[in-house]
Amino acid sequence: MGPHPSAEKTGPRRIAVVGASLAGLESAKELRQAGFGGELVIIGRERHLPYDRPPLSKELLDGRFGQQQIMLPTDEAVDAEWRLGGTATGLDVGRRTLTIDGGEPEPFDGIILATGADARRPRFPGEGGGELDGIHVLRTLDDALALERDLSAAPGRVLVVGAGFIGAEVASTCRSRGLDVTVVEGLSAPLEGTLGHPVGQVLSQLQRDHGVDLRLGTSVVDVHGARRVEAVQLSDGGRVRADVVVLAIGVTPATGWLEHSGLTIDRGVLCDETCLAAPGIVAAGDVARWPNRRFAEVRRVEHWDNAIRQGRHAARRLLAGADPAGWAPYDPVPWFWSDQFGSKLQLAGSARGFDELRIVSGSLGSRRFVGLYRRDDMLIGAVSVNSAKAFLRYRTLIERSATWSEAVAAERARPTPAGVTRVPPSSTLNTLSTIPKGTRA
Amino acid sequence: MAMVETAGGPVESAELGPTLVHEHIVNINAEVARDQPPMSWGPDRTAIRDRVIADLNDLASRGIRTIVDATVFGHGRDVAFVQDISEHVGVNIIVATGIYTFDHLPHFFDRRPPTAQRPRDALTEFFVRDIVQGIAGTGVKAGIIKCATDVQGLTPRNERVLRAVALAHRETGVPITTHTVAAERNGLDQQRVFAAEGVDLTRVVIGHSGDSQDYDYLRALMDAGSLIGADRFGMHLPGRLSMDERVAIVADLCAQGYSDRIVLSHDYTLYSDWFDDSVVFPPEWRMTHISDFTIPALRARGVTEEHITRMLVDNPRRVFEAQGPY
Numbered sequence: 001m002g003p004h005p006s007a008e009k010t011g012p013r014r015i016a017v018v019g020a021s022l023a024g025l026e027s028a029k030e031l032r033q034a035g036f037g038g039e040l041v042i043i044g045r046e047r048h049l050p051y052d053r054p055p056l057s058k059e060l061l062d063g064r065f066g067q068q069q070i071m072l073p074t075d076e077a078v079d080a081e082w083r084l085g086g087t088a089t090g091l092d093v094g095r096r097t098l099t100i101d102g103g104e105p106e107p108f109d110g111i112i113l114a115t116g117a118d119a120r121r122p123r124f125p126g127e128g129g130g131e132l133d134g135i136h137v138l139r140t141l142d143d144a145l146a147l148e149r150d151l152s153a154a155p156g157r158v159l160v161v162g163a164g165f166i167g168a169e170v171a172s173t174c175r176s177r178g179l180d181v182t183v184v185e186g187l188s189a190p191l192e193g194t195l196g197h198p199v200g201q202v203l204s205q206l207q208r209d210h211g212v213d214l215r216l217g218t219s220v221v222d223v224h225g226a227r228r229v230e231a232v233q234l235s236d237g238g239r240v241r242a243d244v245v246v247l248a249i250g251v252t253p254a255t256g257w258l259e260h261s262g263l264t265i266d267r268g269v270l271c272d273e274t275c276l277a278a279p280g281i282v283a284a285g286d287v288a289r290w291p292n293r294r295f296a297e298v299r300r301v302e303h304w305d306n307a308i309r310q311g312r313h314a315a316r317r318l319l320a321g322a323d324p325a326g327w328a329p330y331d332p333v334p335w336f337w338s339d340q341f342g343s344k345l346q347l348a349g350s351a352r353g354f355d356e357l358r359i360v361s362g363s364l365g366s367r368r369f370v371g372l373y374r375r376d377d378m379l380i381g382a383v384s385v386n387s388a389k390a391f392l393r394y395r396t397l398i399e400r401s402a403t404w405s406e407a408v409a410a411e412r413a414r415p416t417p418a419g420v421t422r423v424p425p426s427s428t429l430n431t432l433s434t435i436p437k438g439t440r441a
Numbered sequence: 442m443a444m445v446e447t448a449g450g451p452v453e454s455a456e457l458g459p460t461l462v463h464e465h466i467v468n469i470n471a472e473v474a475r476d477q478p479p480m481s482w483g484p485d486r487t488a489i490r491d492r493v494i495a496d497l498n499d500l501a502s503r504g505i506r507t508i509v510d511a512t513v514f515g516h517g518r519d520v521a522f523v524q525d526i527s528e529h530v531g532v533n534i535i536v537a538t539g540i541y542t543f544d545h546l547p548h549f550f551d552r553r554p555p556t557a558q559r560p561r562d563a564l565t566e567f568f569v570r571d572i573v574q575g576i577a578g579t580g581v582k583a584g585i586i587k588c589a590t591d592v593q594g595l596t597p598r599n600e601r602v603l604r605a606v607a608l609a610h611r612e613t614g615v616p617i618t619t620h621t622v623a624a625e626r627n628g629l630d631q632q633r634v635f636a637a638e639g640v641d642l643t644r645v646v647i648g649h650s651g652d653s654q655d656y657d658y659l660r661a662l663m664d665a666g667s668l669i670g671a672d673r674f675g676m677h678l679p680g681r682l683s684m685d686e687r688v689a690i691v692a693d694l695c696a697q698g699y700s701d702r703i704v705l706s707h708d709y710t711l712y713s714d715w716f717d718d719s720v721v722f723p724p725e726w727r728m729t730h731i732s733d734f735t736i737p738a739l740r741a742r743g744v745t746e747e748h749i750t751r752m753l754v755d756n757p758r759r760v761f762e763a764q765g766p767y
Contacts, residue, residue, distance in 0.1 A: 122721065125679050185724075186723060186724025186725035186726075187724060187725070187727070188727075188729055188730075188733040188734070192499075196499075197499060197502065216733075216734070217675075217684075217725045217730060217733055217734035218677075218684065218725055218734075219677065219723045219724055219725055221677060221679065221683075221723075234683075235677030235683055235684060235723055235725065236677075236683060236684040236685055236734075237683035237684060237685030237686060238685075249724075252718075266483070266484060267718060270484070296487065297485070297487075297488050297491075298484060298485045298488065299488075352488070352491060352492070352495070353488075353491030353492055353494060353495040354495065355498070375491075
């Protein structure tokens with residue numbers, strides 16, 4: 001299966017961008033900036049023009065921003081046919097056609113998949129699967145507006161399920177609105193799986209110091225209420241009253257419509273390292289799963305920064321067509337931030353499967369620190385809380401693919417070393433944690 | 442003092458330390474993994490390996506020193522994988538032999554029952570080889586034998602498996618651990634078969650007993666000499682016990698003087714090919730749940746440090762220290 005004959009000789013004439021959020025918008029802008037003068041169709045499932053999602057859990061939710069303040073500028077991609085409120089329901093890889101809103105399949109020379117992800121919403125055992133009023137997810141502008149309306153009604157208690165980035169930000173905003181908040185998190189500490197237990201413990205304490213009733217190591221097994229939610233049942237046997245429940249338990253990539261497309265769908269649209277999913281088809285943003293050669297891992301990245309960079313990369317890759325000169329691998333250092341409870345948390349790189357976390361600046365106790373993640377002899381990630389400047393230096397080191405020895409040497413070479421602290425193994429098994437590993441005979 | 446076989450070689454029993462007696466590293470269907478590897482491992486086996494290592498080191502950071510990988514034939518055992526990761530983690534991993542079936546047997550075993558002409562069951566032979574010679578050419582030897590009885594109960598095939606396990610146990614001296622459905626009280630059926638084969642029931646851990654609030658049943662198992670596994674902490678699935686209920690059982694039995702007959706675990710699997718992405722488990726079901734939540738909850742219910750050390754350290758050690766054929 002080769003490129004479309006017309007595309008091979010003259011470049012693509014007609015391109016579809018499926019998904020009208022940040023990744024889709026950035027790819028459309030990049031197409032135009034790179035000189036694509038053909039027909040551009042942008043299909044967006046939501047009725048809104050592209051908007052910025054980070055404020056949804058913060059400024060929009062606390063009422064500081066209205067809808068207008070979060071709209072993204074679309075003028076650079078102005079020369080496009082926007083089909084908002086439209087849903088792509090089918091893709092044929094061989095014919096390179098899209099079915100939109102159940103119409104006739106439309107042919108395209110190039111297709112950019114940027115359909116993002118949907119908030120996970122579990123079914124509960126109760127009647128109707130727990131579809132009660134007052135139970136929210138937070139992914140879209142409409143989700144945020146609906147939640148904001150419920151919060152404005154001054155509910156007695158908000159319960160947030162999941163203490164990840166979104167859950168913590170929603171909890172933070174609710175606390176700043178003066179609402180009572182319970183956060184239910186299955187892990188032993190927020191973001192423990194992503195950032196490691198010691199950093200998770202800092203975030204636990206941060207939440208508790210701001211008055212959050214943080215319930216760790218448990219999860220919601222059922223919701224109760226007549227028409228509107230009144231309480232939730234926890235797996236530890238507890239029951240918590242709640243007037244508003246926010247489910248912040250992650251997302252699933254929006255690939256349902258691609259199941260029979262001929263693409264490889266495996267926890268996202270599986271791409272090669274250049275973001276190509278099939279000839280003439282690329283993917284970007286939350287929906288794309290690709291091998292990042294820098295970290296030797298295949299994953300999706302759900303960050304704002306990645307939506308921009310991958311959107312642009314995918315657009316360039318699409319225009320490169322069959323010309324290997326344009327087949328650059330996409331190997332970014334993912335970067336992410338979260339504002340919660342007056343603190344700024346940042347992560348660069350990846351902490352997955354790290355062997356060691358070392359605090360190289362500040363201290364966990366002061367909630368002002370930079371921690372580095374080592375895997376083998378590589379510096380793979382950096383985390384910081386309230387240390388933006390020091391963080392930047394390590395982010396640069398990761399981008400330069402610094403080894404661990406180089407990163408640590410860079411720290412020592414600084415004129416006023418901040419002090420290097422190895423994080424001791426944390427333990428609630430205090431009486432037992434000193435027992436050494438069995439000696440091999 | 443005795444030496445206990447682990448994926449990293451023999452370890453002195455005194456060095457086992459806090460031990461989780463019933464966990465799973467991976468469940469990988471051997472034939473699927475051999476013939477269509479991505480269907481079992483997904484496209485990125487390295488990422489799974491990294492995650493398993495990270496999770497086990499996280500566990501080690503909580504002070505756990507040993508886990509029993511109760512994964513056996515028919516369950517998705519991959520000893521080469523376990524041996525590989527064991528070199529990168531700060532916990533000892535005791536691997537198991539045995540067979541995980543509720544009734545069905547592969548033709549290989551089904552057609553090789555014990556007969557008058559050939560009294561030795563092929564199952565027994567397989568288990569003994571795993572224990573004495575090692576598994577899959579890795580040199581790793583099994584340190585425990587596992588079998589399972591489920592809702593089907595003691596079918597003729599299941600009884601054959603239990604007898605084969607009993608014989609392999611008596612021939613090698615390595616302990617026995619089981620899977621049961623506690624609501625069916627079938628730990629008692631297992632004990633009956635083992636006892637008939639001359640097994641010392643103090644060498645047997647009746648697994649998944651902590652799923653039951655039937656104290657008469659639990660005390661009967663322990664009064665006969667066996668240990669019970671309160672081994673599904675964190676498995677808060679619909680229709681199963683909550684954490685408070687699971688903790689209450691252990692606390693009550695400790696108060697009744699049974700702390701020397703209870704062992705703890707999660708029955709958690711770090712990576713399983715059994716389920717696709719649509720199956721979601723409770724997020725708190727992890728190998729650190731006991732360290733982070735169960736033990737503080739037990740303390741809050743008045744369980745003493747002495748009892749906790751007994752369940753986590755002394756009892757597993759006693760199970761693995763009792764050695765030798767009989």
